[in-house]
Every structure is written in C-alpha cells, then in structure tokens.
Amino acid sequence: MRDALRALLDLRAAAVPGASPEEYKARVVQATALVDRYRADDGDPRADVKKALTTAMRLYAFAASAWSVYADKGDFAGVGRDPAIAECPQLQRSIDRDAAQWKFKADDPAFVGLIAGSEGLPDLWACASDRLDAVAKLLAGQTQ
Structure with a gap:
C-alpha cells in the first residue's frame, strides 16, 4: 500500500497547472502499475483505503486521457461519456457553469469532454487529491 500511496502523492505533486503533459502521463503510467498491484493484494483488508486509492487513480488517469484528447483535438464526446466524471462534483459544477455561460x-x-480536457483538469486533480486526503484520514484513524 505504501508504494501505491507514495506514487499517488508524487502524481498529485505533478498535477498542477503548467505541468508537462508528457511528464504527467508518465507518472500516471507508473502510479497505475503500483495501484493495480495494491488492488490485487487480497491480504490487505482495508477495502475503504483500496476504494479511495482506486478512485484517486481513476481520476488522475482520466485527467491524463482527457488532456491528451484535448491536445489532439480528438473524440471529446468519448471523453464526455466517461463515468469518472460522475465521481468529481467540482468538474460537474464547472461544466454546469460553463454550459450556462456559453449556452451549451x-x-x-x-461539451463535457471539451471542458474535462481543458479547464476541468484542476477540478479532476482536486477531486483525486480529496480522495488521497480521505486515505490519510482513514489511515490516521486506524493507528489511533
């Protein structure tokens, strides 16, 4: 679990405006392997921790995918149908606000995919970061 958590914390540090898309994507790939290994470990009984780490990873990976599609001017609709969007209330609020403002x-x-891959990236990163904060609280509660 430590390796997965450390990889996600490193990924959180790289998930900032002005980050290099290539560096971010490379960190997503590294973190995904470690989180997947942790998820496959049946010896760890902390389902709540696994769920939070899995959700954080899913959000970080979705951000990388949305960012790539935006940069390539690819299939925004495909991005906009991803279920990860429902796991990020901040992103949904941005989508609702922008849709009202721009009459979409x-x-x-x-439209959802366009926002997710552009100005919605910080929202996705914030949602993933919130999941990591939840993991820290869960772990702190287990050591007391």
Whole structure:
C-alpha cells in the first residue's frame, strides 16, 4: 500500500497547472502499475483505503486521457461519456457553469469532454487529491 500511496502523492505533486503533459502521463503510467498491484493484494483488508486509492487513480488517469484528447483535438464526446466524471462534483459544477455561460447543454458529451480536457483538469486533480486526503484520514484513524 505504501508504494501505491507514495506514487499517488508524487502524481498529485505533478498535477498542477503548467505541468508537462508528457511528464504527467508518465507518472500516471507508473502510479497505475503500483495501484493495480495494491488492488490485487487480497491480504490487505482495508477495502475503504483500496476504494479511495482506486478512485484517486481513476481520476488522475482520466485527467491524463482527457488532456491528451484535448491536445489532439480528438473524440471529446468519448471523453464526455466517461463515468469518472460522475465521481468529481467540482468538474460537474464547472461544466454546469460553463454550459450556462456559453449556452451549451451541460449533458452534451462533446461539451463535457471539451471542458474535462481543458479547464476541468484542476477540478479532476482536486477531486483525486480529496480522495488521497480521505486515505490519510482513514489511515490516521486506524493507528489511533
């Protein structure tokens, strides 16, 4: 679990505006391998910790994917249909706000994908970071 958590904390440090997309994506790949290994460990009974780490990883990985699609001007609608969006209330609020401001439909997958891969990245990173904070609280509660 320590390796997975450390990789996610390193990823959180790299998930900042102005970050290099290539460096971020490389860290996502590294962290994914470690989180997947931890998830496969049936010897760790902390399902709540596993769930929070898994969700954080999913959000960080989705951010990398959305960022790549945005940079390549790819399939925004495909990004906008990803279920990870529902796990990030901050992103949903940004989508709703921007849709109202720009007169788009907030449930249009192409619009959702466009926002997720651009100005929504900090929202995704914040949601993932919140999951890591939840892990820290869970672990602190188990040591008391």
